[in-house]
Amino acid sequence: MGCCCSTEPETLSQDGEANERTRLLNDPVSSTYQVTASPSDYGNHYSSSATKKSDEQTALNRILQQTASNIIDVGALEYHTLEQHEYIERVRTYNQRLNTVPPQKIPNRAHHEAQLLCDVSAAERILSAQPISFADFNLMMSSAQKVVAALSHIKVDHKEDLVVPFGIP
Amino acid sequence: MAEEMKKYLHDLMNSTEDVLGIIITDRDGVPILKVAGEEAPELAMRPNFISTFSMATDQAGKLGMGKNHKMVCVYGNYQVVHFNKLPMVVTVIATNTANTGLLMDMDKEISALVSQLTHVVDI
Numbered sequence: 262m263g264c265c266c267s268t269e270p271e272t273l274s275q276d277g278e279a280n281e282r283t284r285l286l287n288d289p290v291s292s293t294y295q296v297t298a299s300p301s302d303y304g305n306h307y308s309s310s311a312t313k314k315s316d317e318q319t320a321l322n323r324i325l326q327q328t329a330s331n332i333i334d335v336g337a338l339e340y341h342t343l344e345q346h347e348y349i350e351r352v353r354t355y356n357q358r359l360n361t362v363p364p365q366k367i368p369n370r371a372h373h374e375a376q377l378l379c380d381v382s383a384a385e386r387i388l389s390a391q392p393i394s395f396a397d398f399n400l401m402m403s404s405a406q407k408v409v410a411a412l413s414h415i416k417v418d419h420k421e422d423l424v425v426p427f428g429i430p
Numbered sequence: 431m432a433e434e435m436k437k438y439l440h441d442l443m444n445s446t447e448d449v450l451g452i453i454i455t456d457r458d459g460v461p462i463l464k465v466a467g468e469e470a471p472e473l474a475m476r477p478n479f480i481s482t483f484s485m486a487t488d489q490a491g492k493l494g495m496g497k498n499h500k501m502v503c504v505y506g507n508y509q510v511v512h513f514n515k516l517p518m519v520v521t522v523i524a525t526n527t528a529n530t531g532l533l534m535d536m537d538k539e540i541s542a543l544v545s546q547l548t549h550v551v552d553i
Contacts, residue, residue, distance in 0.1 A: 333492050342478070343458055343460070348460060351460045352461065355456075355460065355461075358550040359435075359463070360431065385529060385532075
């Protein structure tokens with residue numbers, strides 16, 4: 262079984278074939294400045310780096326714009342004071358456009374579903390008001406019952422004939 | 431057509447108690463449609479008052495809670511409810527004793543009208 266720290270000398274493969282000791286990653290120290298650009302590679306290298314730079318710049322600009330749109334800076338708010346002539350011109354423009362609106366159905370304020378008290382403008386004010394006293398309620402009920410009873414006793418008292426002959430000779 | 435829209439707004443204003451005025455403007459406060467009673471405060475209908483809501487709603491939308499839809503401002507004598515219908519802004523002015531929930535519920539009826547006015551304003 263192997264161990265991390267072996268005292269035996271390192272034996273590299275003489276054939277160049279991969280074995281258990283072959284480096285998987287390049288040596289970071291020795292491989293840093295080994296990129297040699299041949300004259301034929303200059304054009305491709307330059308265009309790829311320019312493309313990379315422009316991509317980076319685009320990404321940076323996008324980040325900058327996103328940050329600027331998300332930042333809250335109340336002190337830096339620019340208040341654009343409308344000049345009188347600009348105000349008048351805009352009002353005129355809007356009026357003209359309003360008059361050229363194609364006739365469309367104005368939404369009907371009547372709702373289709375059943376609504377109780379929809380014609381009462383301040384229903385909540387009436388419903389939340391103090392209720393009438395119990396004495397008043399009893400008075401109303403008894404008075405109404407008396408009225409109904411009195412109405413039921415109304416009858417016609419027939420005393421004379423309905424048809425009366427005039428004394429014309 | 432403009433007259434019918436004004437009539438619709440007028441009916442809406444009269445049917446809701448304590449509402450003094452309804453103004454539909456662009457984001458700079460320039461009025462598109464306006465109905466107001468005699469008791470409506472004139473200062474609350476000026477562009478420099480209404481345009482402050484446009485700035486405030488933009489900034490409020492960056493607080494991480496989503497887009498800002500409405501703002502309620504209650505003063506000593508009046509209350510003002512702003513609706514964000516950008517590129518338009520709707521301002522409802524009422525007395526300070528008005529039912530604020532009822533004012534905010536006018537959103538549905540106002541939205542139906544505002545949807546027909548989108549072409550009036552340059553975005």
